[in-house]
Amino acid sequence: xxxxxxxxxxxxxxxxxxxxxxxxxxxxxxxxxxxxxxxxxxxxxxxxxxxxxxxxxxxxxxxxxxxxxxxxxxxxxxxxxxxxxxxxxxxxxxxxxxxxxxxxxxxxxxxxxxxxxxxxxxxxxxxxxxxxxxxxxxxxxxxxxxxxxxxxxxxxxxxxxxxxxxxxxxxxxxxxxxxxxxxxxxxxxxxxxxxxxxxxxxxxxxxxxxxxxxxxxxxxxxxxxxxxxxxxxxxxxxxxxxxxxxxxxxxxxxxxxxxxxxxxxxxxxxxxxxxxxxxxxxxxxxxxxxxxxxxxxxxxxxxxxxxxxxxxxxxxxxxxxxxxxxxxxxxxxxxxxxxxxxxxxxxxxxxxxxxxxxxxxxxxxxxxxxxxxxxxxxx
Numbered sequence: 001x002x003x004x005x006x007x008x009x010x011x012x013x014x015x016x017x018x019x020x021x022x023x024x025x026x027x028x029x030x031x032x033x034x035x036x037x038x039x040x041x042x043x044x045x046x047x048x049x050x051x052x053x054x055x056x057x058x059x060x061x062x063x064x065x066x067x068x069x070x071x072x073x074x075x076x077x078x079x080x081x082x083x084x085x086x087x088x089x090x091x092x093x094x095x096x097x098x099x100x101x102x103x104x105x106x107x108x109x110x111x112x113x114x115x116x117x118x119x120x121x122x123x124x125x126x127x128x129x130x131x132x133x134x135x136x137x138x139x140x141x142x143x144x145x146x147x148x149x150x151x152x153x154x155x156x157x158x159x160x161x162x163x164x165x166x167x168x169x170x171x172x173x174x175x176x177x178x179x180x181x182x183x184x185x186x187x188x189x190x191x192x193x194x195x196x197x198x199x200x201x202x203x204x205x206x207x208x209x210x211x212x213x214x215x216x217x218x219x220x221x222x223x224x225x226x227x228x229x230x231x232x233x234x235x236x237x238x239x240x241x242x243x244x245x246x247x248x249x250x251x252x253x254x255x256x257x258x259x260x261x262x263x264x265x266x267x268x269x270x271x272x273x274x275x276x277x278x279x280x281x282x283x284x285x286x287x288x289x290x291x292x293x294x295x296x297x298x299x300x301x302x303x304x305x306x307x308x309x310x311x312x313x314x315x316x317x318x319x320x321x322x323x324x325x326x327x328x329x330x331x332x333x334x335x336x337x338x339x340x341x342x343x344x345x346x347x348x349x350x351x352x353x354x355x356x357x358x359x360x361x362x363x364x365x366x367x368x369x370x371x372x373x374x375x376x377x378x379x
Contacts, residue, residue: 055122057098057109059089084114085133099127106135119312124324126314142284142313143337145321146170146301147258148292149199149237152178152185155298160185160192162302168315169193171256172292173237176201176221183228190229195317198222198233198253207242211250218251235318235329243333254329256318258289259336264297273300278307285325285337287318326354 076090086109087102088094096113099106099122108116108129115133119126119141128139148159151174163170172189174197179186189196200206200217209217222232236253248255260280264273273296277288290297308315322329325337325347332348341347342355 053099055098055125057095057100059091059093060096060113061093083112086113086115098122107133108135119314121314124320140284142282143316143321143324144282144284144308144313145287145318146290146305146315147173147197147237147256147287147318148290148297149173150175150178150203151292152182152189153293154182155295156182156185156292157188159292159298159301160188160194162305163194163315164192166305166309166315168305168309169195169317169320170315171195171197171235171317171319173197173199173235173256174221174225174233175199175203176217176224178293179221179224179228186225186228190231195235195319196225196229196231196233197235197237197256197318198225198251199237200239203239205240205242206238206247207244211246214247215250218253248331248333252331254318254331255333256287257333257335258287259338260286260288262288262290262297262300264290264294264300268294268296270296270299270303273297274303277304282308282313283338285321285339285341287321287334287336322349326351 076088078085078087080086086094087100087107094113095102095107095109097109097111099108101107106127108120108122108127110116115129117129117131117133119128121127126141128136128141130136146168148156148170151172156172159170162168169192172194174186176198186196198218198221201220202217204217206214206217218233218236225232233253235256236251237256238247241257243255260277260282262273262276262280264276267273267276273290277290277300280286280288290301292298292301305315316324318334319329321337322334325342327337327347328349328351330348334347337347337355339355342350347354
């Protein structure tokens with residue numbers, strides 16, 4: 001009888017000690033750390049090196065209904081449930097929302113902690129992950145620039161909706177005379193993550209103007225853009241592709257021509273516009289010319305955009321292309337970002353390691369042009 005009382009007393013004392021430890025470690029110490037400014041998360045045992053890279057995954061504790069499928073697992077390591085593949089650390093946390101090296105292999109976890117496969121974009125960088133979730137550095141994503149001239153117009157919103165639905169960006173080289181009539185479309189362009197470009201005020205051949213008049217064409221357009229959306233154009237395109245260095249220096253913006261002319265300004269037929277682009281030179285780094293003021297062009301673009309994305313292309317603005325290719329844009333003209341152009345040293349502002357993001361070296365220049373200066377109607 002006395003022995004049983006001693007055992008009960010000992011059990012009671014152990015329970016009391018455990019309760020005190022729980023209160024001290026689980027409540028008092030965290031509160032004290034919070035008051036003193038200490039980060040209690042620093043005491044968590046780290047199983048893998050955590051990068052300070054903003055694209056790196058975070059260690060997420062199990063919590064909430066979204067983690068219900070993970071709760072049944074107690075062993076650290078890889079697990080797979082109905083939602084996908086995930087990794088549990090020794091402290092019970094899992095990786096989520098970014099990149100993480102595990103046992104020498106890079107993986108990417110979505111916000112719910114499951115491994116991602118296929119193409120994943122992190123800022124301007126694109127990563128390809130195999131079916132098992134492992135990163136494949138040999139895969140290089142092809143980049144294309146869709147550019148639209150002469151707008152904005154009544155069809156621009158429809159085009160922007162398609163771009164947004166496909167997580168695609170484009171550059172809009174706008175005419176000042178249209179900006180004032182469609183300020184909401186200009187705002188939509190910016191909201192959609194696209195780039196604001198200037199195509200002059202009313203589409204003259206700049207070579208036929210004195211430099212003061214050239215400057216006014218672009219400053220007037222910038223004033224209207226600032227009024228419409230709060231910012232001036234970051235890049236420019238000369239009407240008809242007619243420019244010289246004096247014009248570029250006067251305008252004070254990087255100029256862009258094109259490597260693929262859809263000739264939509266001539267065809268004005270959705271099927272022909274579609275065929276012209278899809279059968280054109282779609283090499284990595286190409287810049288495609290279209291016009292969003294034509295309804296057939298927009299109808300064609302609504303077919304072109306999802307198809308290019310489905311084929312693995314990433315559609316970017318001209319400035320995003322330059323950044324991805326390691327180019328610091330200069331007061332110069334750019335018609336493409338082909339690897340062959342980098343190899344020839346003809347892309348202004350290219351860094352020493354710029355260019356090869358596609359693993360290709362062909363420029364596919366089938367028409368013999370080098371500067372994209374094909375005539376456009378400007379309609």
